[in-house]
Amino acid sequence: MRELLNLSPEVAEAIRDKRPVVALESTVIAHGLPRPQNLQTAHRLQDVVREAGAVPATIAVIDGTLTVGLNDDHIKFLADDEHIRKISTRDISLAVAQGWNGATTVAATIWIAHRAGIKVFATGGIGGVHRGSLPDVSADLPELTRTPIVVVCSGAKIVLDLPATREWLETHAVTVVGYQCDELPAFYSRGSGLPVDARVETAADVLSVFGAQQALGIESALLVVVPVPAKFEVPANELQIVLTTALEDADWKGIVGPALTPFLLGQMAERSEGATLRANIALLENNARVAAEIAREVV
Ligand code: PSU
Ligand code: MN
Numbered sequence: 001m002r003e004l005l006n007l008s009p010e011v012a013e014a015i016r017d018k019r020p021v022v023a024l025e026s027t028v029i030a031h032g033l034p035r036p037q038n039l040q041t042a043h044r045l046q047d048v049v050r051e052a053g054a055v056p057a058t059i060a061v062i063d064g065t066l067t068v069g070l071n072d073d074h075i076k077f078l079a080d081d082e083h084i085r086k087i088s089t090r091d092i093s094l095a096v097a098q099g100w101n102g103a104t105t106v107a108a109t110i111w112i113a114h115r116a117g118i119k120v121f122a123t124g125g126i127g128g129v130h131r132g133s134l135p136d137v138s139a140d141l142p143e144l145t146r147t148p149i150v151v152v153c154s155g156a157k158i159v160l161d162l163p164a165t166r167e168w169l170e171t172h173a174v175t176v177v178g179y180q181c182d183e184l185p186a187f188y189s190r191g192s193g194l195p196v197d198a199r200v201e202t203a204a205d206v207l208s209v210f211g212a213q214q215a216l217g218i219e220s221a222l223l224v225v226v227p228v229p230a231k232f233e234v235p236a237n238e239l240q241i242v243l244t245t246a247l248e249d250a251d252w253k254g255i256v257g258p259a260l261t262p263f264l265l266g267q268m269a270e271r272s273e274g275a276t277l278r279a280n281i282a283l284l285e286n287n288a289r290v291a292a293e294i295a296r297e298v299v
Helices: 009-016 027-032 037-051 072-080 089-098 106-116 140-145 162-171 203-216 236-253 257-271 275-298
Strands: 005-007 021-024 055-062 065-068 085-087 102-104 120-122 150-153 175-179 198-200 222-225
Touching: 005 009, 005 106, 009 021, 009 055, 021 037, 021 106, 021 275, 027 037, 027 072, 027 085, 027 102, 027 257, 037 055, 037 072, 037 275, 055 072, 055 089, 055 106, 065 089, 065 106, 085 089, 089 106, 102 106, 106 120, 106 140, 106 150, 120 275, 140 162, 150 275, 175 203, 198 203, 203 222, 203 275, 236 257, 236 275, 257 275
Parallel strands: 005 065, 021 055, 021 120, 085 102, 120 150, 150 222, 175 198, 175 222
Antiparallel strands: 055 065, 055 102
């Protein structure tokens, strides 16, 4: 059988030599950001990780191979092609069996990263419990309960039901620490009014919690939440207006399912004159930097 998991030479070497590595997802490149910012941001995130002293490992499925450490051609393909699939955990076996090309969500990326031996992962916002009456819960949440890895993010995507997502994490015993903050960030805004389990100040503090989790044999991830840099924050009250309008628009146009989030993100960027997009890119870069600092402690 052909190789299932393919690590780039650089990533394989770094893992073998116990040097810091940060895993990055690819759904944000293929489906989360508009062109051309998606391609620029994918490269920028890798540069930020390197500048902070770690090796970036962007993950996707290329021709059915779980690929850890994408090269520039892979990244350009994911950013440009309109037919890239969105691969969550349930799709991994299908992608391998049927030779798919796909971008991996948080869930699928941490599943692969953990099996490659990577201990730290960065993204913008995780999936969560959606608004509305249909119980639509992202596969990111259950995957966090069974993957021992540090996940650095700015909370959950703002289009979700944040209080319900917070409750879900608590029920399923996913520990949430605030990196220099006391509240769960609300993605584009720095606060949500929802508490974290504890505040930490440094990468070394994160290591002490993750080290305790590992010593205890805890199988879940450690969620490290980092607010968007203050300069790029979109205040919650301003955001509420654009989000409500975007939600009404989606309802009016009958947009549901996997198409909903990209629609809402696009509408919000338009209605905020790009402010939400600038915040999204700023928090992605900041999270990649914090993750690299944590990876330098965790190796
Ligand atoms: N947050 C963003 N943009 C994104 C995502 C999250 O700001 O594109 C992606 C992540 O890859 C996440 C996925 O894992 O959306 C969750 O999708 P779903 O709700 O369908 O599980
Ligand atoms: Mn869903």
